[in-house]
Amino acid sequence: MRGDTAGELETEPLTPMEEREEKERGIMGQEQKDEGKSEAQLASTNTQNSTSEKEEHCVEFCPVKKEEKRKEKGMEEGEMKKELEMELQLCQSLPGQQMSFIRGTDLFGYVGIEAVLDQMRRKTMKAGFEFNIMVVGQSGLGKSTLVNTLFKSKVSRKSCMPNYAEEISKTVRLHSVSHVIEEKGVKMKLTVIDTPGFGDQINNENCWEPIVKYVTEQYEKYLREELHVNRKKRIPDSRVHCCVYFLPATGHRLRPIDIEFMKRLGKIVSIVPVIAKADTLTIDERQEFKERIRQDLAANGIQVYPQKEYDEDPEEHLINDRIRESIPFAVVGTDKEHQVNGNKVLGRKTKWGIIEVENVAHCEFANLRDLLIRSHLQDLKDVTHNIHYETYRVRRLNESNWRLSPGPLENGAADRCESDSHL
Numbered sequence: 435m436r437g438d439t440a441g442e443l444e445t446e447p448l449t450p451m452e453e454r455e456e457k458e459r460g461i462m463g464q465e466q467k468d469e470g471k472s473e474a475q476l477a478s479t480n481t482q483n484s485t486s487e488k489e490e491h492c493v494e495f496c497p498v499k500k501e502e503k504r505k506e507k508g509m510e511e512g513e514m515k516k517e518l519e520m521e522l523q524l525c526q527s528l529p530g531q532q533m534s535f536i537r538g539t540d541l542f543g544y545v546g547i548e549a550v551l552d553q554m555r556r557k558t559m560k561a562g563f564e565f566n567i568m569v570v571g572q573s574g575l576g577k578s579t580l581v582n583t584l585f586k587s588k589v590s591r592k593s594c595m596p597n598y599a600e601e602i603s604k605t606v607r608l609h610s611v612s613h614v615i616e617e618k619g620v621k622m623k624l625t626v627i628d629t630p631g632f633g634d635q636i637n638n639e640n641c642w643e644p645i646v647k648y649v650t651e652q653y654e655k656y657l658r659e660e661l662h663v664n665r666k667k668r669i670p671d672s673r674v675h676c677c678v679y680f681l682p683a684t685g686h687r688l689r690p691i692d693i694e695f696m697k698r699l700g701k702i703v704s705i706v707p708v709i710a711k712a713d714t715l716t717i718d719e720r721q722e723f724k725e726r727i728r729q730d731l732a733a734n735g736i737q738v739y740p741q742k743e744y745d746e747d748p749e750e751h752l753i754n755d756r757i758r759e760s761i762p763f764a765v766v767g768t769d770k771e772h773q774v775n776g777n778k779v780l781g782r783k784t785k786w787g788i789i790e791v792e793n794v795a796h797c798e799f800a801n802l803r804d805l806l807i808r809s810h811l812q813d814l815k816d817v818t819h820n821i822h823y824e825t826y827r828v829r830r831l832n833e834s835n836w837r838l839s840p841g842p843l844e845n846g847a848a849d850r851c852e853s854d855s856h857l
């Protein structure tokens with residue numbers, strides 16, 4: 435996973451002589467202690483830490499020797515390769531230092547390093563975290579309903595006092611509301627940014643501009659906070675972690691406005707396209723529409739989340755490949771519950787039955803929820819910070835006299851993309 439983790443380990447490199455002495459002391463200490471133990475105890479410790487294993491602690495990292503040992507242990511080739519890669523990575527992380535790889539099973543006893551997870555958990559729970567989600571699409575596509583369905587509460591209320599509302603252009607407005615959601619002691623400050631008016635005009639030329647402006651404005655805010663001499667311990671994060679783009683369930687292809695929007699925004703924010711109101715399509719229509727959308731995305735070089743190039747390891751690649759194959763998710767939203775077989779379910783009641791929103795046999799809402807909240811929330815934040823924000827930061831800092839200049843947003847030239855298309 436990308437992003438901040440606990441502090442880095444700083445190790446003082448030992449000279450080879452010191453290292454050998456250190457290891458001998460360790461083994462000797464163990465042997466001296468062993469003298470006082472009963473024979474039965476000794477037998478058990480000896481089986482756990484056989485001499486050959488002790489040697490393994492002491493040898494420097496030597497992939498060839500280790501590979502032979504693994505073969506002796508009868509390890510599968512795939513398993514061996516994975517372990518070898520891991521060790522190589524660890525060794526490369528500290529150039530100039532020799533390092534041996536000690537597995538949990540090779541330790542003399544319980545050390546307790548895994549407790550760091552509890553420490554991290556406690557810290558995160560205390561501090562809480564921020565998640566900012568933007569919804570874009572024409573009016574009436576079910577944006578507000580879907581966000582409410584995602585968080586199982588009215589997080590996208592029209593009556594809410596917005597903490598950001600700007601009439602940037604006559605047509606597209608940006609409107610954001612924040613809520614603190616708490617579940618099992620974990621606090622999340624959720625901000626939903628709505629974009630009413632997007633794509634609602636006859637001439638939708640440049641209607642993505644206010645959205646590009648908003649996204650870059652948040653990067654600029656963060657950058658300015660980061661560069662303060664006395665910067666805050668925790669910089670408030672208003673950057674858009676995810677932009678859910680609603681495609682109308684036309685059953686045709688991507689429209690020019692969809693292509694123009696995703697082309698531009700895909701470069702600065704993580705976009706997750708969804709087919710809105712998917713209950714209006716038959717199963718075949720849905721499959722064909724999805725396939726055509728994927729073709730259009732590829733043909734136009736549109737990057738949507740999760741991007742292949744940001745997969746960090748083969749395991750993540752495999753999981754993300756499955757997601758990429760089923761994007762865009764065909765979703766249905768609701769804010770009503772109904773009784774089905776004695777259970778309360780979120781659903782839409784029609785004359786011919788109830789569409790269960792969270793039932794994977796009915797629609798792909800659950801896939802979207804899992805991606806956004808249960809499996810990739812932290813990754814969305816990490817991609818925002820490490821890729822999109824980083825790209826912005828590097829570009830801004832490379833601009834000459836950037837400190838003196840008012841910033842791209844203040845002079846109104848905010849990352850505007852040239853467009854000559856009429857939508």
Ligand SMILES: Nc1nc2c(ncn2[C@@H]2O[C@H](COP(=O)(O)OP(=O)(O)O)[C@@H](O)[C@H]2O)c(=O)[nH]1
Nearest residue numbers: 572573574575576577578579711712765766767
């Ligand atoms: N058939 C169907 N209708 C939906 C769905 N989601 C929302 N709606 C309805 O569409 C209308 C507009 O929804 P709303 O969430 O206000 O759309 P927004 O303007 O995009 O925020 C409301 O009457 C909703 O009940 C859906 O998945 N399927």
Ligand SMILES: [Mg+2]
Nearest residue numbers: 577578579628
């Ligand atoms: Mg709405």
